[in-house]
Amino acid sequence: MPARENWDTKIGFILAASGSAIGLGNIWKFPFITGQYGGAAFVLTYLICIALIGVPVMLNEFVLGRRTQLNPVGAFKTLAPGTSWFLVGGLGVASGFVILSYYSVVAGWTLGYMFVAISGAFQQFTDSAQAGSFFNSYGGNTFYSLLTHFIFIGMCIFVVIKGIKGGIEKYSKILMPVLLLILIVLVIRGLTLPGAEKGISFLFKPDFTKLNGNTILVALGHAFFTLSLGMGAMVTYGSYLKKDDNLISSAALIVFLDTSIALLAGIAIFTAVFSFNLDPAAGPALIFHVLPAVFPKMPGGYIFGIMFFSLLLIAALTSGISLLEVVISYFVDQKGWSRTKATFIFGSMIALLGVPSALSQGLLADVKIFGMTFFDLMDYMSFKYMLPIGGFLMTIFVAYYWGVKDFINELQSGCPQLTLKPAAAVVLITISSVLILVTLIAGILGIG
Numbered sequence: 020m021p022a023r024e025n026w027d028t029k030i031g032f033i034l035a036a037s038g039s040a041i042g043l044g045n046i047w048k049f050p051f052i053t054g055q056y057g058g059a060a061f062v063l064t065y066l067i068c069i070a071l072i073g074v075p076v077m078l079n080e081f082v083l084g085r086r087t088q089l090n091p092v093g094a095f096k097t098l099a100p101g102t103s104w105f106l107v108g109g110l111g112v113a114s115g116f117v118i119l120s121y122y123s124v125v126a127g128w129t130l131g132y133m134f135v136a137i138s139g140a141f142q143q144f145t146d147s148a149q150a151g152s153f154f155n156s157y158g159g160n161t162f163y164s165l166l167t168h169f170i171f172i173g174m175c176i177f178v179v180i181k182g183i184k185g186g187i188e189k190y191s192k193i194l195m196p197v198l199l200l201i202l203i204v205l206v207i208r209g210l211t212l213p214g215a216e217k218g219i220s221f222l223f224k225p226d227f228t229k230l231n232g233n234t235i236l237v238a239l240g241h242a243f244f245t246l247s248l249g250m251g252a253m254v255t256y257g258s259y260l261k262k263d264d265n266l267i268s269s270a271a272l273i274v275f276l277d278t279s280i281a282l283l284a285g286i287a288i289f290t291a292v293f294s295f296n297l298d299p300a301a302g303p304a305l306i307f308h309v310l311p312a313v314f315p316k317m318p319g320g321y322i323f324g325i326m327f328f329s330l331l332l333i334a335a336l337t338s339g340i341s342l343l344e345v346v347i348s349y350f351v352d353q354k355g356w357s358r359t360k361a362t363f364i365f366g367s368m369i370a371l372l373g374v375p376s377a378l379s380q381g382l383l384a385d386v387k388i389f390g391m392t393f394f395d396l397m398d399y400m401s402f403k404y405m406l407p408i409g410g411f412l413m414t415i416f417v418a419y420y421w422g423v424k425d426f427i428n429e430l431q432s433g434c435p436q437l438t439l440k441p442a443a444a445v446v447l448i449t450i451s452s453v454l455i456l457v458t459l460i461a462g463i464l465g466i467g
């Protein structure tokens with residue numbers, strides 16, 4: 020078997036891992052849930068969740084990956100041989116399958132919208148009702164939904180097939196700076212619109228009367244999704260790290276970048292939404308129903324519309340490849356498949372699994388399983404159960420089965436100055452486990 024690859028540079032790894040974290044979660048989901056769950060009070064809750072859960076769980080995943088230099092299944096098989104712990108890794112690989120199958124449907128809409136923006140069609144919209152009915156006919160169109168979904172998976176396959184250095188790292192190094200640049204331009208455009216300050220205070224001036232149990236649950240769940248935690252994506256990316264990399268500073272930087280991009284996206288979107296008196300609580304449709312009606316009204320809207328949907332596509336691509344890589348690394352490490360063969364075969368299977376999700380706004384809109392469309396079911400299963408269960412079991416594994424001594428040892432490799440008492444590590448990891456467990460139970464009881 021060829022030697023296992025490593026990241027070429029530290030910055031390449033940081034950009035690839037931030038690329039995984041920064042995705043539709045930051046630019047599509049974060050703004051709309053902030054709009055729905057009360058603005059600044061939600062933002063504050065989310066920031067606390069990121070600090071209490073995000074950082075420790077990310078460190079857990081990096082440690083498991085780098086220690087074993089393996090995919091999530093291999094990692095558990097190595098550290099807990101002869102036990103059933105490897106099933107946690109298996110759940111992660113399955114989550115990668117499920118999440119990518121519907122993530123790519125939304126990414127496909129983004130791709131389609133980029134072309135619609137280029138064609139100038141948005142310029143004819145006079146209100147958000149028009150943009151909304153355009154979305155319904157677009158998402159309901161079998162041909163376009165399937166085509167863009169397949170193209171997006173094809174793009175992920177194209178990058179993943181080239182491996183770590185020449186694929187994921189290379190493309191992340193190009194795409195992430197472009198993403199930041201486009202976002203900065205959009206933030207400046209937003210801030211210079213009349214009435215922008217209303218958007219800013221919506222995001223940053225908390226009104227604590229808006230805070231309730233539900234807000235906290237949504238913030239907790241989102242902390243997982245936005246940082247790509249709970250399914251071993253960061254185990255996989257960590258497995259390509261060398262022993263002298265500092266895991267703690269890397270995790271801190273990735274979390275900082277992910278959070279900053281979400282806040283910047285919030286600024287770009289809410290300054291525009293408030294400036295044109297649109298509804299911040301429009302829900303999942305915020306970006307597809309509301310924004311296309313905003314662009315024609317702002318000076319330079321044609322160009323800003325194209326930039327916005329390109330930004331979203333780039334963010335989705337660097338996340339999509341991380342989801343695919345988890346599945347591929349499993350078949351390459353554990354089953355000895357060649358990367359090319361595994362990527363083609365499993366990329367195609369994920370594309371097929373996504374077909375019913377792609378048709379969920381149209382042909383299959385009336386087919387309901389447990390009262391949900393196929394698309395909603397995939398989202399619900401992964402977001403509410405698979406990720407939190409995976410994350411919870413990983414924290415329990417490290418704190419109570421594998422033991423924190425080895426965990427601290429691995430953190431110290433690359434960060435020798437670290438002095439962390441085992442008892443303190445157990446407490447920190449346990450706080451995250453308890454918080455995850457509470458979300459999970461509340462979710463099962465239907466409170467979330």
Ligand code: TRP
Binds near residue numbers: 118247252
């Ligand atoms: N974090 C990405 C986003 O915010 C989505 C994502 C990519 C993800 N890889 C993941 C979520 C692994 C959970 C697990 O859009």
